[in-house]
Amino acid sequence: MKKNIFILFFLGIISFASCSFTDKKFEQSADKEKLLMEIIQYMISRGHYDRQSLDDTYSKRVFKGYLQYLDPQKRYFIQSDIDEFKKSETQLDDDLKKMDISFFNLTYKRLQQRIEEANKLSVELLKGSYEFSKNESINLDYEKNPYPKNQEALREHWRKLIKYSILSNLIIKQKEEQTKKEKDSKYIVKKEEELKKEAIEATAKAFEEMFMSYKDLTENDWFGIYLNSYVEATDPHSSYMAPDIKERFDRDMSGKFEGIGAVLQKKSDGIRISDIIMGGPVWKGKLLEVGDLILKVGEPNKIPVDVIGMRLENAVKLIKGKKGTEVQLTVKRVDGTIQVVSIIRDIVEIEETFAKSAIIKSKDNKYGIINLPTFYVNFKDVRERNSASDMALEIAKLKKENVDGLIVDLRNNGGGSLAKVVEIAGLFIKDGPVVQVRDANGNVQILRDTDRGLQWDKPLIILINELSASASEILAAAMQDYGRAIILGSKQSYGKGTVQELIDLNREVRNSSLGDLGAIKLTRQKFYRINGGSTQLKGVNSDIVIPDRYQYIKVGERELENPMPWDEIGQASYNHWTDNKKFPQAIENSKKRIQSNKLFKLVDENARWVQKQREENTYSLNYATYKKQVEESEAMTKKFKEITEYKSPLEFSSFPSEEQKAKENEDVKLRRDRWHESLQKDIYVEEAVSVLNDLLK
Template sequence: MKKSFWVAMLASIISVASCSFTTKRDFDDPDKDRILIDLISYVLNKGHYDAKAINDEFSKNVFKDFIKNIDPLKRYFYESDIKEFKKYETLIDDQIRDKEIIFFDLVYNRLKDRIADANRLYKTILEKPFNFELKEKINREFDELSYVKNDDQLIDRWRKDLKFNSLSYYYDKVEEQIDSLAKNKDYKRKSAVVLQEEARDITLSSMKDYFELLDDLERKDWFSVYINAIVEEFDPHTYYFAPQDKDRFDIAMSGKLEGIGARLQKKDDNVKIVEIISGGPAWRGKQLEVGDLIMKVRQDKEEEPVSLIGMRLDDAVSLIKGPKGTKVNLTVKKVDGTFENIQLVRDIVELEETYAKSSVVKKDSKAYGIINLPKFYFNMKDYNQRNAAKDVKQEIVRLKEQNIEGLIMDLRDNGGGSLQTVVDIAGLFIEKGPIVQVKSKGESPEVLRDKDSSILWDGPLVILVNELSASASEILAAAMQDYKRAIIIGSRQTYGKGTVQNVMDLNRWMRSNDFGDLGALKLTTQKFYRVNGGSTQLEGVKSDVVVPDRYSYINIGEKDQDNPLPWDKINPANYVLWNGNIDFEKTIKNSKKRMVDNAQLRLIDENAMWVKRKRDVNEYSLNYQEYKANIEENEKQAKIFDKINDYVTNLNFESLPYEEELMQKDEVLKDKRERWHESLSKDVYVEEAVHVLEDMKINSKPKAKNSFTLKN
């Protein structure tokens, strides 16, 4: 990519920063927080792709988000506190400019006092038994809750919250006792009083752990929350990494991931799974999915679980992670609202499973190919080493040797990666031409092109996507759609992330620094556009053939994040449509008709609607019988959809010859491929992709076989 305006602008920022942001020359007060907030606001204003005006409206949003982030359950602050804080609601922007942190200090000091009060309060509440026969409810839609007006309301809020947690543990205790009695006639039954006391003890222990973690937090930890309330107003991908967070980010980017193989995010007071890492224990176990909430963690040798509700993400992660080979037990609230206890054996994520892999798909007497690409990987130090484009190219050559008649590129759950690999992969399917447009702040768009006129695969092509296909995945799908080179099958639209971020070390902008490590800032610096001129931001890529899936009706994409950058359009690039002589309209029409007639897809759609209804429920009974009945009803309804997993296609899957040889010596690889093939044989989306390839072949004129051969 050419040297852009961004590079020149960055150099000027560094130059200015090295002169201005010192600890001795320009600021009488050498306070680290003031230096940090001044530096970050300067960098955001100069470097962010679409920098927002820091004004009164900006100030109101920071105010709202910061208060929500530090008291998401509204169980610390009083209505009077919020009224006092509101004096600064439109002054935060002025304080940023004046390098003042009066608002933060006020809220931080008040929060410490309120946490100290709550630390005493919960112990008193848990000393007395709860009445689980009383019919009352708790509202967990915290945005709808008002702040308490007095001590009595605060006590009642904490009482309901602690009762809800204890009711969950009590239900578990009762169910465990029922199982024990069924398995062991000599098991000594415990009374309801004893079981409830044990449940309250678990809640008490969890709350002690929770407040101990809060006690460990320092001012700098809370100030990082404040900084991020500011920077995240620019867009959801701009983020401040405190020094310890930056270290963890660097480790993650290095590719070494240990634990259960899932990326976690704090959502209100819950720990949410936002990504399942290919090759990890969670991925291999197939029990966890994106959107699940991890409620409790129990180590294999511990008797009682630890609640993660309200816990810092770092501390939750430390409980979930552990040495390779050890077991961890998770209580998970599934996407559909049901609860499951899941045991995983911790392991190191197998990077080999993040690479492209392929299989031959046999239907009747015909062969097709499928390539699964979990991400667009590359070697950050040397692009010429192993990368996604090279591997995909090699797999296509191997598949062509098996005389395939069509190709499926599976980009489902692919969150993106290297832009250059996208360009190189797209070039395998078209003659030379533009693939994507990239726009930096203040610049004309730069068009990234495939410059190689050769075509490796000129046959029918289908690309599978879903709501979790993001960034680089969307660019490849969009380019193939714009060229009319492939038919896109999947969700109504992909994730909708059309922006690029850079991580910048803040320390290098300080000429002299007496404060130690200042951390790093990840900020949005560029935006992607399709060759037709439309952005992939927010709108993503709309599938040619829409098929329902588990996420069809829930909020999971970029458009559902806070403060996303808008969709817009620029001039299209000059490109020539693919001349493959395929009747796209007829092929898509045939596919849509099959979708309507497919009972499996109707069941998946019904399941998706049920998931949506369950996720919209935020009021829960605190009466044991009603609580139990609700769980049983959820489990009963969930079982209706179990037969989704019973579906089997008439497709057969075979590994390529080179893998067959490897599997004769590698039982682990053999097991992995057998599991993958079993999953594919139940995959209704792959089945429809094959149908589409058949139609594309019927509707297209035969072309000469490409004579391209792979050169090492």
Template structure:
């Protein structure tokens, strides 16, 4: 497949920018074919490193798609796969011809097999399990073949269900043993009665799962197929159906327009499971967790729509709406009464999405900790709210409290908007390059901080882990390259060195009668450190490496399918941070503390143990053997109880503005108290504060020495 480089304009405004292609318009009454046509066109025209769509590509799509739709090999038979394999080297041709014959074949067969499987599991769970029988359950599906007969299929299902039931059986027996000790009037159940209850629990679990599976529409599986094709290009190229794109936008901006309630389908009912702090429903204080929504009516309509039996996503469409409008819910309240409740819609901000800060005292010094879950921004209006402006506010507030050093916690931060991280890095340096970005066939562009003002010029520590990715890696790498701060965390960060863009697929279609077609996120560029190196695959190496529970588990870009390769370019011109901080001595002292930390030694042992447990695939279905193995694991796990018992003598506090908010917001108060408790038990934060103390001390000593010399 030859690359067409005739792109009229490629403007990277954000990490998710917009691209304009050569003028071309599509029209097709078949939505599925149209989607394949659009996705293949965009990837051919715009992907950073497009694939040749050939027989190898086809074979990879075939294998990956089979794994996607039947990962546990409990639907399809070997005979099904033999029929499907006629298409193994034909999918490439079908993609180029927008033909969905392979998808249609597998989809139709999957529906049949799912119905058969439902009958199988219901039949199996009608018969008691014999937990005295000597047999094993092998959970290594990747290396299992497909079954050849219905007898084999039923046996595969039987062992899976028995494995679920034996876990329930053990929990129920353990619960009964506790009850016997605590309640002298407790009526003891027989093993047979407990076995029945364990099977019923498994049946309920399976019924709930199949309610979800059967709620899935054809279009959702079309999305799975299209994404199998898309991910052959790289792990971050992905098709978003309209609802998925809406959810992603909420995640990236941290807000949406609605009533501020989280819903869950339980049986046939749509149930309120949580009210979002600060939302309109929370402020109104009439809706409760546990209320069941029976009907939804818009304020300008007379007829209500029943949502009983409706998919959660479909019910949400009726409930969400523009700020300033009202929605009327017919509710079955927790107490069983039925009532209509009119709730105003508003802009709902998801507080857990945003930056939060705390102040802490250590050795008579005042330090600040800022946790940043993501590099968020409003895609429609960047200036409304974004992570960079929020971090700036938090730093100013911490400075007002006398902050002498800052910990920026990026652990678990998967990235976000590129402009946001460039702006944020500029808060810590005078000016200069932050990151280099390269498009195929073009020289790298340097993204710079041009604002000479500095919001924080004091000691800085950046905390990272294996899940710190993309924009997190850009910030950590820039601070490291400038010698502006010390990076503490895992051996390396995630290793995502690519930039993606979103493109609205509707823009290509004339006379569209198919409804919203969604969007495609695809890789358009790679980014590089200012020293010229890429974080792709290799991530950012911490200055001080500390073990965590994921140290021996395969996490990161290098463990994804089809990642782009590592490479490097020329360094940008930049000047190291001019300060009196003694980074080398501080890092050396931190490494020495880490090497002598009993807590970290225990965490490392725990990480090795977790790896061993995760690698186990064979489980006994004999209860005595199953119980012995659990008891052995529990005994081994007791060695690691001290990890959660660990506590520092540090006390973390919210800033004055938050304390005022907490007077009327008990949810915010409880969340902050939980966060502060976790911080006080966090050995990584403790070490970050030690490093800040050392940096502060080295700054004072070197500055005094410099003054004397002058």
């Protein structure tokens, strides 16, 4: 189920359509909405890997997905709304063919009406009195809960939601007071009524900001969600990207943008600085700090624009701009003073996007670890910084430090560029196939590493988890099939074996004057391992399975709506890596260590508890009962504290050049130290090092 409408699109494997999708050109239309529906119909029925039959079955999938986007937590619509909408459940395929948006108009207007009613209802209910002695509960299992029968049932649901929020905030505030008292015996704890008042205010603020975020969404935003439901009904990774989402996608894939280098968040009294990006203009000049509020945005010789209450996307567009240009921000500082701050915009690189490495010392051995968050690339200019060139650079730096083995961390790496994963695989093999790709007509293409150069020929460990997907799975699968690396991590990776093509819709229309039409991310191919098997649904199985905190929770492609099936094709011709005679013994040694390790047993116990907590969706609204639930959870959290407090005997360090940067800048040092600290607590990295030790014996 869609959790909410603000979820970012999963990266997956992407190839970029730099030219038109087909020879067909769509004619200019006066109606942008109908033109987009015409293009989407053509794309999914003729261009998708699994060409869609636009029939009633497809229509039902669109209907189900769209409703989940509109009201994922069943807070707004009542059953009579759903009954009315259901009349169109099998008509949406026909609407797409006729380019009819009447169903969208109906649902959009009704949703706006229901959201406004809920907003007024929440304000009214927050004025009521709340006591927590009554034995009642709330069930937050939104997928299984039915829609409220009528307005009275909806009102009761909102009453319980608000009561639950106040109760949660009250318990949190009591804990805060208790902590303050423990730290300072002279501290006077606030009275119960005062804490209850603060809990109600916190709840009111949270709901106010939630409704504010809905008001930020325009009719065009909701229409984009409607169109996306048509595309997403084909498979989980095809999607329609409205212009704003496409811009965000480009930024995430390239890891850079032009602006001031600050993460912004909309608040009722302005645009808040929620984070500052290292290396950006704000960071370099120490011009702003987290908590500052932007009130107005201007440029030299222009009247500044008031951004209080403005849609966040619109405010961001005013603040961003070309490198070298000036923006003048009227800012309310954390201390309450108001200043005008001038900032020269620049290219900002999001360091968390890029590959980074560290040196590991383990007794007499020295290893390297490279963390690769995504397979990033700038589709607009492939000569720009990318994941393959950065990986080669990090390996070269580690080789200069004479490391004896390498760990590549692909945990939580959701994928990225297909071309770059082939290049990266080529760093570890002399030459040969990396992945097989099949199109809708059954044609199979083998993507190869053709450069006989070998960047790294020593022992290699690859770390994966349940969220290692697409490009991560291609790299892990290829290294496993060659016998080139040992795969260590969760039982299996995500299980996404499809390739998406990013299609710029503006290229598909002849002489369009309708403005930016956005893009479609469309599944065009499936990829297969060089041994012929697919990673679709099944993922990559680790050679060494390590207990994981989330191993009992349903995660992966197989849990999504409309996933494509698993299949296999013929094997490619390739030569196995021969310098792996010690792999079986090292794997066997690791399994024995894991089985006898008390910490890993505790991780497994923690995973079972996490599963139990996730399945528990009913919460008491009685103060004593709810507090007992919270205390039991806290007691279990303390039991598992040993996992987070553990520190391995390994030593982590940066390259000399980076050490110098850390000495010169406190922020660089802080981020580096935080990463090294997390590595030292990482029992998976420690086990990977133990495996490398065995391989070197």
